[in-house]
Amino acid sequence: MLIALAAVVWLPRVLYPPLTSRELGHVAGKAKGVELQQAQARVQNDFRSQLLQAMGGLVVVAGAAVGWQQLRLAREGQIAERFTRAIDHLGSETLDVRLGGIYALERVAKNSPDDRPTVTDILCAFVREHSRWPVGAPDGPEHPTPTVDRDVPWLTIRCPDVQTALYVLGRRPGHPQEHPLYLSRADLRRAQLGGAQLEGTNLRHSNLARAYMPNSNLGNGQLVNVDLRHAHLRGARLPGADLRNAHLEHADLRQASLHGADLRGADLSDALLDGADLTDVRTDDTTTLPGTRHRT
Numbered sequence: 001m002l003i004a005l006a007a008v009v010w011l012p013r014v015l016y017p018p019l020t021s022r023e024l025g026h027v028a029g030k031a032k033g034v035e036l037q038q039a040q041a042r043v044q045n046d047f048r049s050q051l052l053q054a055m056g057g058l059v060v061v062a063g064a065a066v067g068w069q070q071l072r073l074a075r076e077g078q079i080a081e082r083f084t085r086a087i088d089h090l091g092s093e094t095l096d097v098r099l100g101g102i103y104a105l106e107r108v109a110k111n112s113p114d115d116r117p118t119v120t121d122i123l124c125a126f127v128r129e130h131s132r133w134p135v136g137a138p139d140g141p142e143h144p145t146p147t148v149d150r151d152v153p154w155l156t157i158r159c160p161d162v163q164t165a166l167y168v169l170g171r172r173p174g175h176p177q178e179h180p181l182y183l184s185r186a187d188l189r190r191a192q193l194g195g196a197q198l199e200g201t202n203l204r205h206s207n208l209a210r211a212y213m214p215n216s217n218l219g220n221g222q223l224v225n226v227d228l229r230h231a232h233l234r235g236a237r238l239p240g241a242d243l244r245n246a247h248l249e250h251a252d253l254r255q256a257s258l259h260g261a262d263l264r265g266a267d268l269s270d271a272l273l274d275g276a277d278l279t280d281v282r283t284d285d286t287t288t289l290p291g292t293r294h295r296t
Contacts, residue, residue: 083108083115090126098161102126106168116175123165124182131155131162133187135205135225144227144247148209155191163191170196170216180222199237219257239277263287 082104089101102123109119134140155163169181170193180200188206193213202222211231220240227247236256243258245265253268255275265286273290283289 087122090122095161099164102161102164102168106172109172113173113175116173117178120169120172120175120178120181123169127162127165127169127183127188128186131159131187133185133205133207135185141207143205143207143225144229145207145209148229148250149189150210152189152210155188158190162188166191166193166196170198172197184222234272 086101086104086108089097089104092098092101105119105123109116133143135143152158155166166188174197180202181198182202183206184202184204186203186206188208189210191208191211191213193211193216196213196216198221199217199219200221201218203218203226204222204224205226207227208231209227209229211228213231213233213236215235215237216233217237218241219237221238221242223238223241223243223246225245225247226243228251229247230250231248232252233256234252234254236253238261239257239259241258241261243261243263243266246263246267248266248268248271251268251271253276254272256273257277258281259277260280260282262282264282264284266283267288268290269288271290
């Protein structure tokens with residue numbers, strides 16, 4: 001503050017110094033000399049006024065910068081608080097509270113792009129934890145099951161919180177640093193994923209029998225040994241998907257894109273493939289296509 005005050009007083013006199021007695025001696029008439037001194041003083045005062053205005057502008061800018069920083073820190077604090085509260089809600093015993101936590105995380109992801117990858121990982125972990133299909137474990141389920149149970153309720157009824165998490169994941173805005181969705185060994189029978197954006201998702205050994213997935217995007221997905229029997233995949237995008245040993249019996253794949261998909265060992269017996277794009281798919285002698293004898 002003292003430096004600024006000294007600059008206002010001193011700098012104009014340095015840049016526009018008063019006329020010396022010698023300089024005034026060359027001026028004809030005393031009145032003319034006084035006029036010149038007054039003009040010099042006005043120049044100093046004008047510069048001083050400009051300097052004060054500039055300093056005032058700098059103060060305003062500095063105040064705005066400080067205010068913006070405080071606002072940013074306050075916003076980050078609010079997001080962190082909402083994030084923590086949402087995580088706590090996910091662990092609740094009450095369904096409504098868990099649903100609120102899922103939607104709160106979705107809002108955090110929308111408002112804070114940097115948190116999107118973390119939110120995605122948390123929701124994937126929630127799905128795997130709350131809807132397990134532990135294939136290969138000593139007490140794990142038989143995969144695929146001998147038959148497709150027609151009486152299994154929709155996932156919205158069996159596990160509405162898991163279905164809600166899938167809704168959020170399927171419409172997430174995405175992020176350059178986001179990992180592919182990891183939903184391996186999950187029980188997603190009769191899940192509703194119409195139009196879901198699941199490109200690159202890892203669904204290895206998961207059970208999606210009778211899932212409703214028209215127009216979904218599973219391009220380049222890891223779908224090894226996935227159970228998609230009787231699944232509705234009409235118009236789905238599966239280019240480049242790894243479908244080795246996948247179970248696709250009776251699946252509706254009409255108008256689906258399977259361009260470049262790996263179907264080695266996959267079972268598509270009785271699948272509907274009208275209008276499907278099967279260009280450059282990879283098959284071998286263990287691939288079962290519609291109209292061929294079911295593999296043993």
